[in-house]
Amino acid sequence: MNLSIGRKVCAARVDVVLKRLGGRVSGDERALVQGLVASAAEAGPGAELLTEPAGAPSPRVILSGWACRQRLLPDGRRQIFDLLVPGDMIGLAPGSLPLGQASTVSLTRTATVDASPLIVAAQRPSAFPAVARLVAATPAIDEERLMNHVVRLGRFTAYERVVHLLLELGDRLAAAGLGDKGRFPLPVTQEVLADALGLSVVHMNRILQQLRRESLIQMGSGHVTLLAREALETVAGP
16 A cells, blocks of 8 residues: 555545544544554555455554455456445454455545554543444444345345445445435445445446436436435335
């Protein structure tokens, strides 16, 4: 990974981590997060951020850009287990756990910082309560998303899969302060979405076109607008 990312740019991006900590962040916690800038690194699309099995590189936090956890089949087909957005922490799962056996790859130009100081601080919950809550909750959140993904692939129709994923991404990006539940960035290709949802690119395109025709979503300039969230939730649940 390239370590040349500018400190000022990275300092602005670190706000996504503060958002993930929640509303009550102490001065020490704010200083800790802002100090992560020193370990900033950038990676281009397709760069491997963590390799199978996880554990060799230090855990990191994504400040900007998108990545994914994936598994490649021998014939080149890809299954994406999870899309990763700014504010997400990677590399916490031991290699013996399912997510620890997946490679983590950048989908866009991605900036990350070393999460080790957060993990160390989390061992002092009285001094760093918000950090401790975030670090403790992250494995459970990752597992919950993985279980939701299993249900999405196993029981949802293709149409429901697309709707459910868009709703989930809206919620996650709103929590990171990037857009809101009704409009949010989506800087990845339809091929990426298809690989996440077990669909062909052609099928993925058809469903997105159908959602547009039904006036449920708008897409353009790397953003998605959910025009009728309640109707979408009726399709795939909140």
